[in-house]
Amino acid sequence: MTKEDNAVPVESEALLDTANPFSYISTARKIREWKPDILIMRYWMSYFAPSLGYVAKHMDKSCKVISILDNVVPHEPRFFDKPFTSYFLKGQDGYVVLCDAVEKDLLGFRPQARFINTPHPLYSHFGEKLDRDHAEKLLGLKPGKKNLLFFGLIREYKGLDILLEAFSQLDESYQLIIAGEPYGSFEKYSKLIESSPLKENISINTNYIPDNLVNRYFSASDVCVLPYRSATQSGISAVSYHFEIPMITTNVGGLQQMIGDTGTGLISDKTDPTAIASKIRGYFSGNVKEELIANIKREKERLSWSNFCKKLIDFAEKL
16 A cells, blocks of 8 residues: 555554464464454455464454455466465364355365355445546547456466457557566567557556555546456456446456456457457447446445445354
């Protein structure tokens, strides 16, 4: 979080350092001194399993430990994933999974797990949607184009290379906006951009995007493209919902459930450039865009944080 981020400040104290095992002990002790009724953790990567798992296992019996699981199995596997994740999951009283794919992974580790399955609520702290023309000017984009957005951390499993190859199959009426930090080298993507016949229509910002600038990217865009090779669910979809921007994604993990089943985007059954390019063209034909936006507006009413919190508290009271 930076000073430009819009998140509501929460009084907090930095205690836990995954790289420092001594902090595990002091953190667990500090939390016990506070005497909480419920400890809520968030888990998405096995690297954090030793620290979070230790803290969970060293709570008083009166404290219920619940974990919100973004992922159980990481998108980019490592040899220690299974033992670390197994260790972490054993210290919980209950779990919140955000899609069916994560539920399946959880039950693979703990068949008797007590859990609720509820979708990711909306991210609503990124401000209001801007006038499209104004947003395009702020970003230095060419006006009058069909704007495609790839947003968020750039990681191998997210398929930016697939999108770049798909974009090269489109015509001059399209513009691609890439906004997010690379998780590793960007060289592969730079080569694809340089060789693209539409490279002049590609806008790139590989810096961290603070909260107060996020609305520029979504306000300037017609559609958010998520050409993932693997996924459970996607936090980017929650941002897209907030700004009422439909999505084009692949049929992996829980994306069909989150986007295809709700009619808030288009799903490609194939994870390849030609299929993605075809879906992009289809999105701009007929009344597809308008229908998807109407569905997003209905879905937004269901995906509130108040609804999510109510479900979590009701679940905790039953443990």
